[in-house]
Amino acid sequence: MPVATVGDTATSRMTVSDDTIAQYAELSGDHNPIHTDDDYAEATMFGGRIAHGMLSAGAISAALxxxxxxxxxxxxxxxFENPVRPGDTVEARAEVAEALGGDRIRVETVADVVDGDRVLSGEAVVLSVPHEE
Known part of the structure; x- marks a missing residue:
């Protein structure tokens, strides 16, 4: 299998549900009430519960x-640019921007709520090596 080269892209989609947020809280140990408690979250600047930021970042990992x-x-x-709320679908996109030498590449990464705002942007440095069968 070939390795990733400049210009290659990949996407992934993830719908964030109440169950997804609860499962992520259990797996990560992050029980911040802004993610898990409707009454608490309603009184915050977000006006309701939001997903963990790193849950949305998982869509970037899947695209990579x-x-x-x-x-x-x-x-x-x-x-982290905007919150993700229960029921939102996040679409992440990874685009190889630069070969850094050897097996290392720099990848531009973004995630948006489908038909909505950008929620994450950044860049990753990854190794891209041939897949061994």
Whole structure:
């Protein structure tokens, strides 16, 4: 299988449900009431519950995994731009922007709510190596 090269893109979609948020809270141990408590979250600047930021970042990881070759994360810079709410569908996009030498590539990463606002942007540095069968 080939490796990722400049210009390659991949996308992934994830619908965030109440169950997804509850499961992420259990897996991560992050029980911040802005994610888990309707009454508490209603009184915040967001006016209701929002998903964990890193839950949305998982859609970026899924997009990276769909690039050619085996992808191994080395680093990820993220800017959280808007909240994701229960019921939103997040679409993430990864585009290989630069070959850094050897197996390393720089990938531009973004995630948007479908038909809505950008929720994340940033860049990743990953290894892209041939997939061994």
């Amino acid at each position: 995994a769909d690039l050619p070759g085996d992808i191994v994360y080395l680093s990820q810079d993220l800017s």
